[in-house]
Amino acid sequence: MPVQWTEQMRTGHPTIDSDHMQLVEIINLVEQAVIERNLVRADQIIFALLAYVSGHFAREEAIQQQIGFPDCATHKQKHAIMTAFSTHLEGQIRDASTDSRKLACLSQLQDALGDWLIKHILDEDMKMLPYLGRSAGVSAA
Numbered sequence: 001m002p003v004q005w006t007e008q009m010r011t012g013h014p015t016i017d018s019d020h021m022q023l024v025e026i027i028n029l030v031e032q033a034v035i036e037r038n039l040v041r042a043d044q045i046i047f048a049l050l051a052y053v054s055g056h057f058a059r060e061e062a063i064q065q066q067i068g069f070p071d072c073a074t075h076k077q078k079h080a081i082m083t084a085f086s087t088h089l090e091g092q093i094r095d096a097s098t099d100s101r102k103l104a105c106l107s108q109l110q111d112a113l114g115d116w117l118i119k120h121i122l123d124e125d126m127k128m129l130p131y132l133g134r135s136a137g138v139s140a141a
């Protein structure tokens with residue numbers, strides 16, 4: 001299933017929102033490549049995705065420091081858990097002995113990351129809103 005970005009996921013912070021939209025887009029590109037069984041393309045996108053995820057986590061954590069978000073250590077830990085899980089699956093993708101196995105691992109990573117991202121944005125990233133000087137549901141003007 002493609003991941004859908006919704007207004008509910010808007011934090012109002014331009015960097016965070018643009019990162020999240022970009023992540024949704026790349027996750028959907030991975031899915032498309034898996035559906036087309038285009039392994040070369042899927043491989044390229046998945047590694048671009050993982051690089052983008054790690055860049056995004058670093059940017060978001062830096063913003064949390066700047067705005068004095070009190071739960072930044074816990075939040076950082078959640079990012080680290082996802083990074084470890086993605087790295088583990090990335091290894092499985094790299095080591096897959098058959099194309100079918102590789103596609104299954106790619107699909108698993110894309111699914112897990114997609115589900116996690118939406119839930120993480122709605123349940124965790126939204127906790128930043130009061131510190132970003134906005135309230136939930138209010139979009140940036």
Ligand SMILES: [Fe+2]
Pocket residue numbers: 060075079120124125
């Ligand atoms: Fe986050």
